[in-house]
Amino acid sequence: MNKDQAYHQIALACLKTLRETTAGEADDRISGLYDAIDEAFQSQLGLLAEELELYRQRLQQIRELDPKQHSLADAQAIATPNNTAH
Numbered sequence: 001m002n003k004d005q006a007y008h009q010i011a012l013a014c015l016k017t018l019r020e021t022t023a024g025e026a027d028d029r030i031s032g033l034y035d036a037i038d039e040a041f042q043s044q045l046g047l048l049a050e051e052l053e054l055y056r057q058r059l060q061q062i063r064e065l066d067p068k069q070h071s072l073a074d075a076q077a078i079a080t081p082n083n084t085a086h
Helices: 003-020 026-063 072-079
Strands: none
Touching: 003 026, 026 072
């Protein structure tokens, strides 16, 4: 996931909240907006945590390679993300 995608998702959550919130008290709208930002941010943080775990696992696999049996190309193949879901 890149920064633009993360900001886009958070902005969409904010716009959705503003559209769905009635024109009641300003404090309620602001609170709802803050809640939407927090929820979207937590969602993006969770996605980043998943990516971090995947990279940690790849580094562990590279660390466990036996240099007598594996080449730099083997390590590069492990390190290269081929299907990032975010």
